[in-house]
Amino acid sequence: MFSKKTMNDIDVQGKRVFVRVDFNVPMENGSITDETRIRAAIPTIEQLVNRGAKVILASHLGRPKGEVKKEMRLTAVGVRLSELIGKPVTKLDESIGTKVEETVANMKEGDIVLLENVRFHKGEEKNDEELAKSFAALADIYINDAFGAAHRAHASTEGIAKYIPAVSGLLIEKELVVLGKALSNPDRPFTAIIGGSKVKDKIGVIENLLDKVDHLLIGGGLSYTFSKAMGYSIGKSLLEEDKIELAQHFIQKAKEKGVQLHLPVDAIVGSEFSKDAERKTVDIDSIPETWMGLDIGPKTASEYAEIIKNSKLIIWNGPMGVFEMEPFANGTKTVALAMAETEGYTVIGGGDSAAAVEKFGVAEKMDHISTGGGASLELMEGKQLPGIVALNDK
Ligand SMILES: Nc1ncnc2c1ncn2[C@@H]1O[C@H](COP(=O)(O)OP(=O)(O)O)[C@@H](O)[C@H]1O
Numbered sequence: 001m002f003s004k005k006t007m008n009d010i011d012v013q014g015k016r017v018f019v020r021v022d023f024n025v026p027m028e029n030g031s032i033t034d035e036t037r038i039r040a041a042i043p044t045i046e047q048l049v050n051r052g053a054k055v056i057l058a059s060h061l062g063r064p065k066g067e068v069k070k071e072m073r074l075t076a077v078g079v080r081l082s083e084l085i086g087k088p089v090t091k092l093d094e095s096i097g098t099k100v101e102e103t104v105a106n107m108k109e110g111d112i113v114l115l116e117n118v119r120f121h122k123g124e125e126k127n128d129e130e131l132a133k134s135f136a137a138l139a140d141i142y143i144n145d146a147f148g149a150a151h152r153a154h155a156s157t158e159g160i161a162k163y164i165p166a167v168s169g170l171l172i173e174k175e176l177v178v179l180g181k182a183l184s185n186p187d188r189p190f191t192a193i194i195g196g197s198k199v200k201d202k203i204g205v206i207e208n209l210l211d212k213v214d215h216l217l218i219g220g221g222l223s224y225t226f227s228k229a230m231g232y233s234i235g236k237s238l239l240e241e242d243k244i245e246l247a248q249h250f251i252q253k254a255k256e257k258g259v260q261l262h263l264p265v266d267a268i269v270g271s272e273f274s275k276d277a278e279r280k281t282v283d284i285d286s287i288p289e290t291w292m293g294l295d296i297g298p299k300t301a302s303e304y305a306e307i308i309k310n311s312k313l314i315i316w317n318g319p320m321g322v323f324e325m326e327p328f329a330n331g332t333k334t335v336a337l338a339m340a341e342t343e344g345y346t347v348i349g350g351g352d353s354a355a356a357v358e359k360f361g362v363a364e365k366m367d368h369i370s371t372g373g374g375a376s377l378e379l380m381e382g383k384q385l386p387g388i389v390a391l392n393d394k
């Protein structure tokens with residue numbers, strides 16, 4: 001049961017509503033390559049517009065680390081949102097300050113304003129009180145609908161909730177209901193697949209996952225820290241040096257728990273991080289010194305596909321390789337196709353993983369595409385998400 005107040009529990013007509021969404025979409029050369037997260041926010045926005053709210057949207061994009069980065073502006077997102085929703089969206093170049101205050105003061109019922117990337121302010125990720133108060137001062141009500149960022153205690157996801165009435169949006173509610181149902185009493189075999197490049201963020205979740213799953217499949221950039229822990233040389237592959245010991249601990253813990261921890265047995269390596277790189281397939285203990293692992297190899301991919309097909313519940317977060325580059329897309333594609341074929345209940349989490357199943361044309365075949373990668377993993381671990389804890393109880 002969802003114990004937090006939602007936007008259905010409150011009156012929003014004529015109210016200024018600060019809606020935190022997760023518009024952190026994959027971008028390439030200024031264009032949006034996957035709009036899953038924008039589409040996922042639309043039911044909340046549309047309903048608020050129809051109910052006569054003044055809708056102030058806030059989001060982060062990428063990790064600009066407190067600086068204004070031109071390629072991380074939300075301008076393209078504003079344009080696409082306006083097209084999808086069929087209404088004007090006023091995109092501002094700031095998220096606080098006089099210009100924002102004036103624009104908000106002139107809003108009419110049903111208007112939509114999109115603020116600039118909140119992470120252009122250092123205070124956002126520090127959950128700075130002053131910044132949170134400035135966001136709160138813009139609105140009468142706070143609605144959190146950024147499921148993908150709900151595991152972050154930031155000024156616009158958590159801090160703001162201290163100062164004005166705070167409720168959840170429709171997406172967060174839906175995510176919690178669907179994920180909660182799948183995870184509360186999981187069908188077995190239960191398999192989790194973890195990959196991607198946010199190694200520091202994701203390696204920690206493995207500790208608790210080992211208590212929950214039957215199979216854990218590791219791929220993507222994350223896998224090379226494990227290869228290193230096994231004593232293999234990994235050339236120039238992605239490595240989180242200070243997590244090698246932790247990876248060793250997980251390999252040991254998996255053995256003790258009887259969890260099948262599967263690590264890649266082969267890799268596709270490239271001579272550089274480029275789609276035009278020279279490429280070859282090698283066993284995992286034979287990555288040449290100056291090369292880098294950019295995809296799981298074919299033996300690994302087919303082993304993983306087999307496990308997926310024989311599982312009853314599969315949760316996948318993080319691509320198996322740099323699938324955005326055609327020569328390194330095959331591992332992710334094989335896993336995506338196996339997810340489409342399995343009889344098991346399939347959950348995809350994360351911006352890039354969602355983009356991958358779209359790219360390979362199998363999004364429709366998934367049982368649930370979650371907008372949160374890290375957030376769904378933390379939920380699966382049994383952790384409380386700060387962006388949700390902060391909301392008012394029913
Ligand atoms: N071997 C690798 N080396 C470097 N980057 C990788 C590798 N494998 C996958 N990636 C990258 O990981 C990124 C996605 O990681 P992440 O953000 O953790 O996933 P998600 O958004 O699904 O949670 C993709 O852009 C992909 O190119």
Ligand SMILES: O=C(OP(=O)(O)O)[C@H](O)COP(=O)(O)O
Pocket residue numbers: 022024062063148149152198349350351352371372373374375
């Ligand atoms: O893309 C996101 O997370 P995800 O890659 O775990 O799905 C969210 O927007 C959170 O972004 P962050 O991991 O930079 O805080």
